[in-house]
């Protein structure tokens with residue numbers, strides 16, 4: 001056992017944060033728009049204890065990996081860059097950060113669009129907040145977590161995932177205005193439940209495709225003289241744009257409208273119809289779906305116990321989310337995964353976890 005392999009109960013500070021699934025509002029956050037995520041039960045735990053040195057040792061239990069680094073010699077391993085980013089930002093805020101042994105343990109599935117990286121960042125910052133008695137509220141934690149991801153893991157993400165991990169709960173969705181960061185709880189419709197299935201397709205193009213979409217949105221907004229696509233008031237404003245930019249911007253405009261409508265409804269069927277429309281828009285206008293995601297979503301949508309389904313997260317692979325009748329969730333999952341398997345794919349159930 002090396003020094004970083006300490007049992008969690010020996011920690012001086014211990015914190016957790018959940019992954020999230022986004023019910024509606026995809027690719028809207030970096031356009032200053034609206035999102036509607038909910039936390040999932042799977043969580044990431046981070047434990048820390050000062051080690052009396054100027055070094056950090058980081059042990060990631062599920063990856064079976066240990067890394068040693070310092071502020072002068074940052075880690076090269078990608079997973080460690082999230083933790084390093086949090087340490088460096090807290091230090092830049094003026095905190096005196098001692099050398100630490102850090103252990104991470106996570107049940108949040110990685111690489112499927114459930115924000116394992118945000119859960120790691122938020123849990124790390126919560127742990128540092130406790131250990132160093134930092135004066136950070138939960139919004140500030142989310143903002144620092146997003147900066148860790150952008151500046152140290154080099155993903156130009158929006159703020160949805162970190163806000164969800166820091167502020168959302170599992171029993172109600174959180175409507176977030178990503179421009180003002182104002183929030184409102186949105187209870188799930190009575191008798192409904194969230195199901196998340198992994199398509200089994202790795203999100204290989206996610207980073208390049210994501211940054212490209214983001215660039216297209218920025219270009220579209222610039223071309224029509226708006227600070228961001230959030231400021232589009234009517235579809236006609238997009239008329240003069242080249243076809244691809246027009247479709248990207250149309251997705252953002254219609255998706256924002258769907259989120260606001262969904263947040264008002266208590267009818268699960270109406271909510272589900274908005275999820276179905278979101279998937280069509282992500283597939284046709286935003287072009288971030290894949291044949292496997294389309295197939296899995298179609299199988300879900302064909303089930304009588306399903307109100308609506310769509311891809312969730314950045315797309316290009318990863319998971320699908322469905323709003324189901326609560327009493328039908330397990331049956332839906334079993335039947336859809338069987339049919340998806342018969343079509344030659346290997347899916348799995350992520351939420352509720354089995």
Ligand code: GLA
Nearest residue numbers: 026027157158159160313314
């Ligand atoms: C990723 C990003 C988020 C958001 C979604 C797409 O999860 O981290 O900020 O942009 O993709 O909605």
